[in-house]
Amino acid sequence: MKKKIYDDAISSINELLKDNMxxxxxxxxxxxxxxxxxxxxxxxxxxxxxxxxxxAGVDDFGMGLLLKKKQVKKxxxxxxxxxxEFERQVLNGKLELELTPQGTLAxxxxxxxxxxxxxxxxxxxxxxxxxxxxxxxxxxxxxxxEESLRADLSIVKGWKGDASGNLIxxxxxxxxxxxxxxxxxxxxxxxxxxxxxGSLEPNNIHTPGIYVDRIIAGKNYEKRVEFLTTTDSxxxxxxxxxxxxxxxxxxxxxxxxxxxxxxxxxxxxxxxIPDHINVTLQSENGLLGIGxxxxxxxxxxxxxxxxxxxxxxxxxxxxxSSAESFAMIRGGHMDLSILGGLExxxxxxxxxxxxxxxxxxxxxxxxxxxxGVKKVIVLMEHSAKDGTAKILKKCNLPLTGKEVADMIxxxxxxxxxxxxxxxxxxxxxxxxxxxxxxxxKTGVNFDIKLx
Numbered sequence: 001m002k003k004k005i006y007d008d009a010i011s012s013i014n015e016l017l018k019d020n021m022x023x024x025x026x027x028x029x030x031x032x033x034x035x036x037x038x039x040x041x042x043x044x045x046x047x048x049x050x051x052x053x054x055x056a057g058v059d060d061f062g063m064g065l066l067l068k069k070k071q072v073k074k075x076x077x078x079x080x081x082x083x084x085e086f087e088r089q090v091l092n093g094k095l096e097l098e099l100t101p102q103g104t105l106a107x108x109x110x111x112x113x114x115x116x117x118x119x120x121x122x123x124x125x126x127x128x129x130x131x132x133x134x135x136x137x138x139x140x141x142x143x144x145x146e147e148s149l150r151a152d153l154s155i156v157k158g159w160k161g162d163a164s165g166n167l168i169x170x171x172x173x174x175x176x177x178x179x180x181x182x183x184x185x186x187x188x189x190x191x192x193x194x195x196x197x198g199s200l201e202p203n204n205i206h207t208p209g210i211y212v213d214r215i216i217a218g219k220n221y222e223k224r225v226e227f228l229t230t231t232d233s234x235x236x237x238x239x240x241x242x243x244x245x246x247x248x249x250x251x252x253x254x255x256x257x258x259x260x261x262x263x264x265x266x267x268x269x270x271x272x273i274p275d276h277i278n279v280t281l282q283s284e285n286g287l288l289g290i291g292x293x294x295x296x297x298x299x300x301x302x303x304x305x306x307x308x309x310x311x312x313x314x315x316x317x318x319x320x321s322s323a324e325s326f327a328m329i330r331g332g333h334m335d336l337s338i339l340g341g342l343e344x345x346x347x348x349x350x351x352x353x354x355x356x357x358x359x360x361x362x363x364x365x366x367x368x369x370x371x372g373v374k375k376v377i378v379l380m381e382h383s384a385k386d387g388t389a390k391i392l393k394k395c396n397l398p399l400t401g402k403e404v405a406d407m408i409x410x411x412x413x414x415x416x417x418x419x420x421x422x423x424x425x426x427x428x429x430x431x432x433x434x435x436x437x438x439x440x441k442t443g444v445n446f447d448i449k450l451x
Contacts, residue, residue, distance in 0.1 A: 004209075004212065004215050005194070005215055005293070006260065009039065013041065013153075013188055014039050019046055020048040022151045022153070023052070023112055023151060023153045024154045024184055025063055025154075026154075026155065026180045026181045027054065027056075027175060027177070028054050028173075028322065030061060030171075031172060031175065032157050032172070032173030032174070032176075032177055032368070034157040034190045035157070036218040038066070046071060048073050049072045049074075051063055051072055054079065054105065054176050054322070055083075055362075056075055056151070057082075059085045063140050064085060067085050072095065074095070075095065075096070076100060077099065077362060078363065078364055080097070080360060082370070086360075099354075101129065101367035102326065102367075102368060103121075104146055104368070106322040106323045107146070110323045112149045112182075112183040113183040116148055120145055120147060121143060121330065122371040123146050125371065126401075129363070133145055133430065150184070151183055153186050153188070154182075154184025154187040156177040156180055157189070158177070158190070159191065160192070161191035162195050162199060163194075164212075165207075165212030166205045166212075167212065170281070171319045172287050174286050175321065177321070179321065187212050187451065189214070189215045190216050191217060192221065193218075206321075242265050243272075245409060245411055246272055248414070250272035251271075252275065253273060253277060254279075255276075255277040256277075256279070257326075257335040258288075259281055259286070259334070261281050262339045262340050262369075264377075265340060265380065266339060266340055266379050269379070282325070282334060285325065286324065287318065288316075290316040329372040332372055335373065336377065337373040338377045342397055344380075345393060346422065346424050347422045348405035349394070349402050349403060349405070350366075350378060351396075351397035351398060354397070355397060356398065366400050371401060371404070377409060379409050380410060382411055382413070382442070383414045383441050387443055388442060388443075390443075391408060391443055391444060403419055412437065412438050413426055413428060427451050428451055446449070
């Protein structure tokens with residue numbers, strides 16, 4: 001049998017590296033990333049790289065190390081909001097960025113590994129990310145053509161692997177790893193535990209060894225955990241306001257719902273799931289679990305993989321890859337998504353992923369969610385920090401989705417979007433809020449039908 005086991009990351013990868021190559025790297029945030037292989041690429045000083053992955057790491061960890069050393073010329077990613085060095089290079093024109101919706105990115109990689117050159121998807125239709133791409137109507141709905149992705153080299157991180165290259169991933173560390181393992185001309189895997197052939201249960205293998213050319217036993221994993229950070233402005237009053245908003249949004253949950261919660265204020269909704277109902281929360285990186293949860297009710301997949309939170313906190317849980325995750329979303333199996341927003345229009349258009357020239361975050365899974373789930377609620381502060389309105393006649397920022405929001409909940413009011421009429425209906429004022437204040441801070445006229 002052809003030798004696949006190598007002694008370390010450097011010996012497994014150095015001869016495969018060259019300037020101006022394309023490298024796809026597994027992982028989601030800081031979870032399930034091939035730390036040893038990334039370090040070997042950094043130390044090789046190879047440059048002019050195009051890197052593909054869900055995100056760009058952080059300034060001093062993960063793929064962010066390659067950016068810090070100026071070894072990268074282009075990034076194809078979904079979400080880059082946690083990397084300040086990345087944002088600086090993009091805004092200064094030093095780095096080319098190809099933002100791709102998270103589910104589209106997962107499918108582009110899966111399709112690339114499966115020999116499928118392109119596919120149509122609803123995600124991104126009528127947004128900036130679909131400009132210049134072919135569109136076609138199926139069943140009365142518009143779809144955009146997306147080309148698949150392949151790489152010169154794929155690097156992935158597994159939990160266990162054997163000499164044949166068979167891999168098992170740990171819980172949400174599946175994420176982008178299974179697809180990326182298939183899309184490279186060569187694939188190198190690093191694993192926490194390298195076991196003899198025959199040691200792995202065949203039913204449990206996520207990536208068959210046919211996709212893996214080389215494998216190493218990784219060392220000294222940091223397993224960093226991403227925590228919520230706050231600023232001085234996050235005082236007790238602001239915290240209570242956000243909690244009140246999340247509590248109101250939780251009233252929209254129904255027993256048996258499958259729900260996805262976006263980052264920011266929407267995450268807090270998990271803390272206020274009514275005791276008399278059960279909902280199943282879905283995380284884009286590959287987790288389903290039934291709530292409500294014991295305190296703290298919200299579940300952090302990175303904590304699970306770092307051993308700081310256990311699966312016993314989640315009832316009826318299942319784990320899967322990012323490709324499977326977005327098949328659920330695009331396929332219309334999700335009942336509700338609660339997302340944050342930068343701007344929302346009277347027709348339900350949503351903008352929440354970038355401010356040109358000022359902020360580059362990326363769409364993450366938002367574009368897929370708003371195009372695939374049955375109901376979309378935008379949970380956001382009513383006004384921007386400078387006092388300007390965020391609820392407008394027409395969005396000024398690049399759209400995440402056109403006519404996608406069904407409801408808007410802010411600290412001041414609740415609006416329902418009448419998509420047929422193309423207007424907003426004010427249905428509820430928050431406690432101690434006057435109608436006149438809502439009128440003054442809303443950038444569009446609206447109908448009033450208070451409950």
